[in-house]
Amino acid sequence: MSTIATSPATRRAPAQTAGRQETTWVVTVTVLLVALLGYFYFAVPDFRGLGASGILALSEQFLFTGLIALGEALVIFAGEIDLSTGAMASLSGIVMAALWQQGLNIWLAVVVALVVSALGGAVNGLFVTRFGINSLLVTLGTQFIFSSVATAVGGNSPPYNFPKSFVNLAGTGTVGPIPNQLIGFAVIAAAVWLLVARARYGRGLVLIGYNRAASRYSGVNVQRTLFGAFVLCGLLAGVAGIFVSGYYNAARDDIGDSLLLPAITVVVLGGVDIFGGRGRMSGVIVAVFLLGILNQGLLIRGNSSLTATMVEGVVLVLCLILKIALDRRAGVRLRELLHRRFAVARAPAAGGP
């Protein structure tokens, strides 16, 4: 965001303050994650008893949520939202399984499923960019449609018991102590992080969420960037669907339904502003593990899954209160700075490039 200021006098301070806020939050989430791991490790014997490989294997329980969160974050960065990701994950798993049942090679089926999910994302993107409809509404509608299609494709008894090679690679296999899914997630997360934090595309994406008009004036192709975000979001949800199916060795038409809200929780916990334009992808990636470890740790501690879910909700609220408090403290500084800078130099600041 430092690129949008107009004069040398205004370039640094406000942007730096906003950037510092975001960094503070990533650090906060990381500290929370470390503290949480420490707590579970030292206070919960069963958690310690898992050993390193066992703790790493826990990630298989929440990485598919993380994949959806990565895609969701892309869309939320741009100030939009995608409610259809959960249904999309179900659809992708079901399409893959159904094609495999029809005799198609499982890997080809995976490719087709991913193409289908990217196309589903494209449909969302088309409605949002071409017809200019609020993404919340579009994806609310398509969510219902995708989930119906998944039920229809799946039929009465959705397939299960996939080939060993598939279940091993995309599901429960490991390389040494490291689960394959964790490796896959790491690669994808790194790519998405690069895309947002280091690539021109990501800059444009976040700028769109920050100020759509300004991004257009600075030469960002808003329509194409947004469209791309929805396609990527659909694609990542599709990958999540494959991961889930591989992990459970079965496909179900409602398997993704429960993934949407935790994914949005992760994005918000990661410090991304729900209205777009602010946040860090690194925060989202850390938050995937924060929420996942919290959930799994509570389960191992002997809490019921419903307690774990409730605690997630409480943690979300507490983290947001903390974030609002941190932001406000920084916000006062920011406002003072803005006031001081712009009170004298309003004219040049008002005109666009």
Add this chain to the structure above:
Amino acid sequence: MSALSPLPVPAAPAEVPPVLAGAGFGTALGLLRRREVQLLAAILGLFALCTALHPQFGVSSNIAFILADSAIIMIVGVGQTIVVLGRGIDLSVSPVLGIAAVSIGFPASASNLNIWLGLLIALLIGFGLGIGNGILVSLVGIPPIIATLATLTIYGGFQFIICGGYSVINIPAVYTNFGSANILPGVPWLIVIGAGVVALAYLFLTRTVTGRSVYAVGNNADAAFRAGIPVRRVLFTTYVISGVLAGLAGFIYLAQIGSATSTSGSDGNTNLMSIAAALIGGTTLLGGRGGPVGTALGAVFLSEALQAMISFRINELWDPAGVGVLILIAVVADRRGSPVRHMLRPPLRPPAKAIP
């Protein structure tokens, strides 16, 4: 700005309630542009079509079923509409409904809880849970979609705890009789309650200071604040109303279904259906535009469309898709400059100023 003293409620022309403002109500063409009228036409048209093809569709018991079936979504949807008008959203209505249903369901089946007491408890539960949402949104300042997402999980947990693995069954006949009684052939009691809620909400939004402020806040919270409207208090009120109505819907759920479980409310997708009814009824998620009458018609239309799909022997699994398609049609038709709006635009009026 500090020179301006706080103004009373913005001076909307008294004779045009905000719900109808900008509708061009005078002309027949203007009437056609109103979503409520379009929906009413769609409801009657679909009814005529289905009855012509399947005479069984038009019998009074089927009409009663459609209306009764829409009552829950109508009531929750009206609450949702009020929240959405203030540019918020309430994702926690389904567990509020569920908690109300099971909290009165257990004492009702175990010790024959008085039906009026049950109603009161349901409303109070909705009131309390709505206050929770209101505090998070208006006092703490968490974005509504996130705050109610969090309470969705928290309240959902409460519902599970209250149930403790049991389900409510064997409701006293007082409840179920009420749930299935008709005031006239084809007009169930439930829809009378729904209509009453819609009427009260309409009066609230058009005739009270707070209600009108909801539109102002939804249109532009900043401007509303500068005009002296207590924005936070207004927002708080919208969530409390939504909670109370979700509680009422929980009572009706119990009376209508005759049982309740730890997933009541969530299993029927009450959240999204209530938002869908509001959208189809012409309320925009950007706040400040729409009203409860459209939502009520939207709920009836949804219920009728799903029933029509059954009579056309379309597999039940396509029900969600039907809802989704209706939402998309509604939002595309609502879009500024869409062909539908363009055709119905009254002449001699300059087009809305485009935002660059």
